[in-house]
Amino acid sequence: xxxxxxxxxxxxxxxxxxxxxxxxxxxxxxxxxxxxxxxxxxxxxxxxxxxxxxxxxxxxxxxxxxxxxxxxxxxxxxxxxxxxxxxxxxxxxxxxxxxxxxxxxxxxxxxxxxxxxxxxxxxxxxxxxxxxxxxxxxxxxxxxxxxxxxxxxxxxxxxxxxxxxxxxxxxxxxxxxxxxxxxxxxxxxxxxxxxxxxxxxxxxxxxxxxxxxxxxxxxxxxxxxxxxxxxxxxxxxxxxxxxxxxxxxxxxxxxxxxxxxxxxxxxxxxxxxxxxxxxxxxxxxxxxxxxxxxxxxxxxxxxxxxxxxxxxxxxxxxxxxxxxxxxxxxxxxxxxxxxxxxxxxxxxxxxxxxxxxxxxxxxxxxxxxxxxxxxxxxxxxxxxxxxxxxxxxxxxxxxxxxxxxxxxxxxxxxxxxxxxxxxxxxxxxxxxxxxxxxxxxxxxxxxxxxxxxxxxxxxxxxxxxxxxxxxxxxxxxxxxxxxxxxxxxxxxxxxxxxxxxxxxxxxxxxxxxxxxxxxxxxxxxxxxxxxxxxxxxxxxxxxxxxxxxxxxxxxxxxxxxxxxxxxxxxxxxxxxxxxxxxxxxxxxxxxxxxxxxxxxxxxxxxxxxxxxxxxxxxxxx
Numbered sequence: 001x002x003x004x005x006x007x008x009x010x011x012x013x014x015x016x017x018x019x020x021x022x023x024x025x026x027x028x029x030x031x032x033x034x035x036x037x038x039x040x041x042x043x044x045x046x047x048x049x050x051x052x053x054x055x056x057x058x059x060x061x062x063x064x065x066x067x068x069x070x071x072x073x074x075x076x077x078x079x080x081x082x083x084x085x086x087x088x089x090x091x092x093x094x095x096x097x098x099x100x101x102x103x104x105x106x107x108x109x110x111x112x113x114x115x116x117x118x119x120x121x122x123x124x125x126x127x128x129x130x131x132x133x134x135x136x137x138x139x140x141x142x143x144x145x146x147x148x149x150x151x152x153x154x155x156x157x158x159x160x161x162x163x164x165x166x167x168x169x170x171x172x173x174x175x176x177x178x179x180x181x182x183x184x185x186x187x188x189x190x191x192x193x194x195x196x197x198x199x200x201x202x203x204x205x206x207x208x209x210x211x212x213x214x215x216x217x218x219x220x221x222x223x224x225x226x227x228x229x230x231x232x233x234x235x236x237x238x239x240x241x242x243x244x245x246x247x248x249x250x251x252x253x254x255x256x257x258x259x260x261x262x263x264x265x266x267x268x269x270x271x272x273x274x275x276x277x278x279x280x281x282x283x284x285x286x287x288x289x290x291x292x293x294x295x296x297x298x299x300x301x302x303x304x305x306x307x308x309x310x311x312x313x314x315x316x317x318x319x320x321x322x323x324x325x326x327x328x329x330x331x332x333x334x335x336x337x338x339x340x341x342x343x344x345x346x347x348x349x350x351x352x353x354x355x356x357x358x359x360x361x362x363x364x365x366x367x368x369x370x371x372x373x374x375x376x377x378x379x380x381x382x383x384x385x386x387x388x389x390x391x392x393x394x395x396x397x398x399x400x401x402x403x404x405x406x407x408x409x410x411x412x413x414x415x416x417x418x419x420x421x422x423x424x425x426x427x428x429x430x431x432x433x434x435x436x437x438x439x440x441x442x443x444x445x446x447x448x449x450x451x452x453x454x455x456x457x458x459x460x461x462x463x464x465x466x467x468x469x470x471x472x473x474x475x476x477x478x479x480x481x482x483x484x485x486x487x488x489x490x491x492x493x494x495x496x497x498x499x500x501x502x503x504x505x506x507x508x509x510x511x512x513x514x515x516x517x518x519x520x521x522x523x524x525x526x527x528x529x530x531x532x533x534x535x536x537x538x539x540x541x542x543x544x545x546x547x548x549x550x551x552x553x554x555x556x557x558x559x560x561x562x563x564x565x566x567x568x569x570x571x572x573x574x575x576x577x578x579x580x581x582x583x584x585x586x587x588x589x590x591x592x593x594x595x596x597x598x599x600x601x602x603x604x605x606x607x608x609x610x611x612x613x614x615x616x617x618x619x620x621x
Contacts, residue, residue: 041385
């Protein structure tokens with residue numbers, strides 16, 4: 001580069017770099033003063049990273065080494081970024097989370113400074129003021145540093161708004177940048193709800209002021225990328241509804257019906273949630289600033305920037321009406337609102353005529369302090385830190401080692417850190433990581449599936465989940481008949497009243513080292529060598545001696561336990577032939593082919609339902 005090019009480059013990027021540094025210094029000064037257990041490394045964030053690690057380590061998207069394909073995460077962009085990062089560097093979830101927070105914090109400051117880079121001093125002061133203000137909005141700053149997808153969402157939404165603003169300022173559209181709003185639209189699975197209105201507003205702006213349809217073309221390109229991504233999702237997972245929605249009982253059709261009918265309870269609850277979001281993310285600051293728009297002399301591009309910011313504020317505010325309360329924290333999925341509150345405010349400041357701007361300071365500064373005092377939320381312990389759950393992983397590991405039990409199947413409700421390490425297969429009581437559990441968890445066939453088919457080796461549960469599953473699992477006689485406590489105590493939960501709940505860890509008797517069960521002998525035999533013939537003989541022998549339809553499911557479960565090794569050894573196709581004559585073939589196929597077939601769970605559920613409701617229709621070979 002020539003000296004002139006270096007000088008031009010320096011002038012162009014000095015200001016946003018200063019903005020990025022300001023955000024980083026101010027944010028991390030605040031983080032250093034906060035108890036990290038309050039906000040860092042939430043277990044739900046590690047769930048997304050666990051799916052990505054599974055793709056790299058085992059070749060499919062899921063949470064367990066043996067299967068199945070499952071979309072148990074809501075943050076596709078974070079998933080893909082970590083998959084690539086882990087593939088190249090092998091970084092663990094802690095390193096990635098810290099790097100994500102650092103990078104995204106710098107990027108936010110970088111972009112904020114770019115919004116106002118035509119006035120250098122204004123840009124620096126506005127960037128510093130925004131960074132300080134955001135550290136005082138507890139929900140925003142804690143979720144930004146949590147290791148969940150919030151920081152990526154903040155950055156991609158800020159970048160989307162910036163490129164639309166820059167197109168307007170430069171009066172030129174670069175269609176290649178349609179990738180940016182597309183990525184923003186999948187930063188969370190429902191991100192299109194926030195991004196679609198931005199693209200509509202921009203295309204209308206372009207038609208109105210530039211008299212061109214190219215804005216519509218940009219809108220179409222971004223939307224088509226989103227459509228293509230969802231076509232891939234349907235092809236890969238066999239469903240457009242993510243497993244997270246099944247697990248959390250989210251039904252799009254039911255939601256639409258409720259929105260249309262607008263019953264009073266729905267209106268009241270959604271209004272309360274919207275008020276909480278508005279307050280938590282600084283909505284009252286923008287209300288205080290709005291009256292000063294009468295002093296504004298808008299440039300077209302800044303009018304667009306202000307309108308785009310208001311759009312994101314509006315969709316965040318209305319989010320509870322469309323999606324209901326967010327898991328973990330009602331403000332978690334809308335934290336981007338806080339950033340755009342200050343983009344909108346400084347759009348007003350930037351566009352006020354200079355001689356009238358003196359009116360703003362004496363009026364808005366005391367108003368801002370009053371609003372902060374009335375709405376400030378002290379730092380709080382957000383759900384759910386990995387520290388608590390990692391102790392269970394260590395207990396599971398010790399049990400497996402003591403029992404000489406290879407790759408046990410764990411059933412517990414906390415998926416993230418336990419599944420990230422890939423030591424266990426998972427039957428997820430939370431539903432996120434198990435398609436069958438998510439789809440039948442409230443039905444009468446759950447106990448049959450859990451005890452007679454899935455039959456996890458180790459179960460862990462604490463009060464809330466013991467209450468939730470008390471009637472279907474923990475009060476079922478098969479629980480005490482087939483499982484023995486490793487540790488157990490009595491617990492209670494408010495919604496279960498005086499019911500005494502089992503809390504602890506249990507191991508299935510048939511897989512204990514001292515057990516003489518056919519399943520334990522088969523496990524030990526396969527552990528010595530991956531001999532497919534052993535499985536074939538065991539299945540045939542079992543089906544000849546057992547009359548119960550599900551009595552031989554342990555053969556498929558044992559093969560499932562060693563499935564990664566069987567795939568790696570090239571014996572997978574031979575393995576499938578073993579179960580062609582199985583009485584429970586649809587379930588066996590789900591276990592053994594779920595890693596490559598997103599729809600395998602549907603056949604398994606249909607089969608189990610048929611056995612439960614119409615046992616006389618099931619014929620045995």
